[in-house]
Amino acid sequence: MKIKIYIYILLACYIASFLRLFINNNFIVSIIGSLLFGFFIDKRLSYSIEKIILSGFFSCFTSFSGFIYFLYKVFNQGDLMKFIIFCNLIIIINLLVMYFGFWISRKIT
Incomplete structure (x- = not known):
């Protein structure tokens, strides 16, 4: 039974990574x-x-490393204020959007 779940997680990761190729x-x-x-x-x-769904698909689809690389490039430019603003904006916007998705789910069901 466990091996079947692992295969499904791998399949979800593959699908998420494939979708990620189309959205750059x-x-x-x-x-x-x-x-x-x-x-x-x-x-x-x-x-x-x-x-x-949550661990397999979304962990591969959202790929937090993309933002880390972006923030690393901003940090290397030496503009600390820009780095802090972008870092906070990324976190705040994503939390608000996640809450909006949660709210939509509650309204539908």
């Missing part, structure tokens, strides 16, 4: 991922489905 904008991917994550986090999912 970290901000858009992050917004879509946060919205859908907020939507699914409210659902009563089984443990295995939760791991497949």
Whole structure:
């Protein structure tokens, strides 16, 4: 049974990575991922489905490393204020969008 779940997680990761190839904008991917994550986090999912969708799909789709690289480039430019503003904006906007997805999920069900 566990091997079947691992295969589904790998398949979800593959699909998310494949979708990521078509969207080459970290901000858009992050917004879509946060919205859908907020939507699914409210659902009563089984443990295995939760791991497949939340851990498998969204972890590969949103790829936090894209923003880390962006912030690293801003930091290397030496503009500390710009770095702090971007870092906070990324976190705040994604949290608000995730909450909006959560809110939509609550209104639908």
